[in-house]
Amino acid sequence: MYPFVTPPRQVKIGAAAAFAGTTPRAIRHYHQIGLLPEPERGGDGRRRYGYDDMIRLLWIRRMAEVGISLDDMRAAFDESGNIEETLGRLEESLAAQEADIKRQRAAVGRLRAVGSPQGLLSELVTDRLSHLPPGALRASDMEALLVTERIFGPLGSALQAGVYIVLATHPGLRAEEDRLDEAEAALDDGVDPDDPRVEEIAVQRYTHHMALVQAITAAGLDTADDELFETYDADLAEEEDTRMGASEAITKMPYDFSPARMRCMERVAQLVGQDACADR
Numbered sequence: 087m088y089p090f091v092t093p094p095r096q097v098k099i100g101a102a103a104a105f106a107g108t109t110p111r112a113i114r115h116y117h118q119i120g121l122l123p124e125p126e127r128g129g130d131g132r133r134r135y136g137y138d139d140m141i142r143l144l145w146i147r148r149m150a151e152v153g154i155s156l157d158d159m160r161a162a163f164d165e166s167g168n169i170e171e172t173l174g175r176l177e178e179s180l181a182a183q184e185a186d187i188k189r190q191r192a193a194v195g196r197l198r199a200v201g202s203p204q205g206l207l208s209e210l211v212t213d214r215l216s217h218l219p220p221g222a223l224r225a226s227d228m229e230a231l232l233v234t235e236r237i238f239g240p241l242g243s244a245l246q247a248g249v250y251i252v253l254a255t256h257p258g259l260r261a262e263e264d265r266l267d268e269a270e271a272a273l274d275d276g277v278d279p280d281d282p283r284v285e286e287i288a289v290q291r292y293t294h295h296m297a298l299v300q301a302i303t304a305a306g307l308d309t310a311d312d313e314l315f316e317t318y319d320a321d322l323a324e325e326e327d328t329r330m331g332a333s334e335a336i337t338k339m340p341y342d343f344s345p346a347r348m349r350c351m352e353r354v355a356q357l358v359g360q361d362a363c364a365d366r
Contacts, residue, residue: 288353
């Protein structure tokens, strides 16, 4: 026969926490928010927990494991809350967590497959760049795509990826891109916005832009762009809706361009816009 051990009528907070599978700190928090009534104290001034307290702690533990919030637990104990409403919110929360985990696992898979930070870009972008050989995409290219994705979302970044595909596969265009980048950077060295070099570089950048557009068309990437628009996943579009607006994002992105360089960028945009209007 097993020896019979008489259980204690009351236990201290440490023993109560150990039995319920929680911590003394958590129990004290339950007292502070009114989820667990304060128990009586012994002659030493310490809390003593009885059977009813332990039952309450065990229910709290079980509800926490399910994911019910402390506020909803309090309402459940007071019978002042709608349990169906609580469970409905919980199901929505769990579904969102499942979606997050699914996205995270997909990102980990892309990182494994790509073997570089490029895998942290959206699936649309990563898939579009997947045929490029390792190392073809520069760190500055990935940075630009990262910023584009933040401002314009995965679709905008995927469309922009066409430019970097062309640059990676056309050495002449890449060399001209590098030359223009250096020329534009030189505008930050105290150049006046009205300096003739600003207009010259803007025209050169516009000409280079048109050459990139032609190369994109020749490579059939413009057709791929149309397919991206047609097959763009509605779920991704909904995800984009949660991002800050493009105009708001642009105002929060810091830059260190000089007035001359900003003027050059504005002129390029004007020239591209005029060309677009002429084609209509």
